[in-house]
Amino acid sequence: MKLFFLFIFFTVVVSAQTDWQKWGKANYSYALKINNEQRDFSFDSKNTARFVLKSALNSYWFFISDVDGDNCSFSPTCSNFFLQAVRKTNIVQGTLMFFDRFTRDMDIYNKFDHYPEVEDGHFYDPIYLYTLNQKEIKYLPPSVVVKTE
């Protein structure tokens, strides 16, 4: 009789284990997604200026930004904005766009009423608004929540 109960007990334990493995444990994370995780550290070799710029950006990301944490309030971050702006336009226009973005980043007043937010809480401020091509500008009111790709 004892053996029978022991058999039942172990069967239940084993089947419970099987059930556990079958469905798996859900790994919930309530942490916000960090922009820094999607960084592309490859080198840009299209021309010398872009190679120098990308190398400087990679160094900034590796030695400063990643250590400092996800602190830029914008999406894309200022450094990513710079990179995208240079890729989209040219190094002179991209640099001007970056200085303008940096001014906007330093402005601590009125951001919540001004920019739509991305799902992760960053302010959405893409480069297509600033290429001086009015046809490319698609206005999004601040009430809109932008989905990350």
Add this chain to the structure above:
Amino acid sequence: MKKIFLFFIFFYASGFSQAIHQNEVDLFSPANIKKFADYLYCSGDYLRAALEYEKYFSADPNDTVKFKIATAYSKIGKYSKASALFDSFHENSKFFPFARMEFFETLFEEKNYPELRDSISNAGLSNGFIFKEQAKKIYYFSYLYSNESLPSKSDFLSNFSGPDLNQIKYFYDWKNNPPYKSPLLAALFSAVIPGSGKLYAGEIADGVTALLATASLGYLSYTDFKAGHYFRGWLFGGLAAGFYAGNIYGSAAAAQIYNVKIQFDFENSLKVFINSKNCFVPEINFCK
């Protein structure tokens, strides 16, 4: 006994299967397809309703079903299909005036304003058309959305009357002379006083920040050069120049964004106004 019991089961089972066969429903009969399509339509499942109505339409083509198919396509934003169907109603059909108005609405939603005005001129403004007044209003409102030149103010406003006239006057004046900001002027302002172009484009906080950044870095550069710290002088001077030039560029961009924003606000308020005034005919309720 066992044999009798098995025979009983056998006959009972065969009799029951006959009964099922007699009560079998043909789910794909035209009447049932229509019933299902009506159910989907009234539940708001317009895509599947349109597909079911199309199946039914091949068996029994009639204007009610055609109107429903067109309305369903219009509801889900398939305006090209909807407008082709609405346009195909014959003048003798009882749905003709409604279909005409729905046709105008689909062209309006598609932003096909030249074709909309041509269609209204051809059919919507004839004296026999019962929705002539609404069609005329849509005709003129379409000018406020398109980039074509507006008709004269007196000609435009003569089609409207009543308490909304002032609002329509405002829309006309806005469209005729939109309060855009000049990107060139914004850039020039910022070239003279850093940040002033941003103020002109409505970005007050950004303008003040740009002025503070340029002025403070410029001052640091000046004091460093004065004290003989040339490296720091060039460093701060370079940064000040970057912020100065970036602000000139950014002021022009801010003026462009301002223009797009006020155009967006104008179109939204116009849309709200048009919807509130029931310029389009209320849709026929098939789900009573």
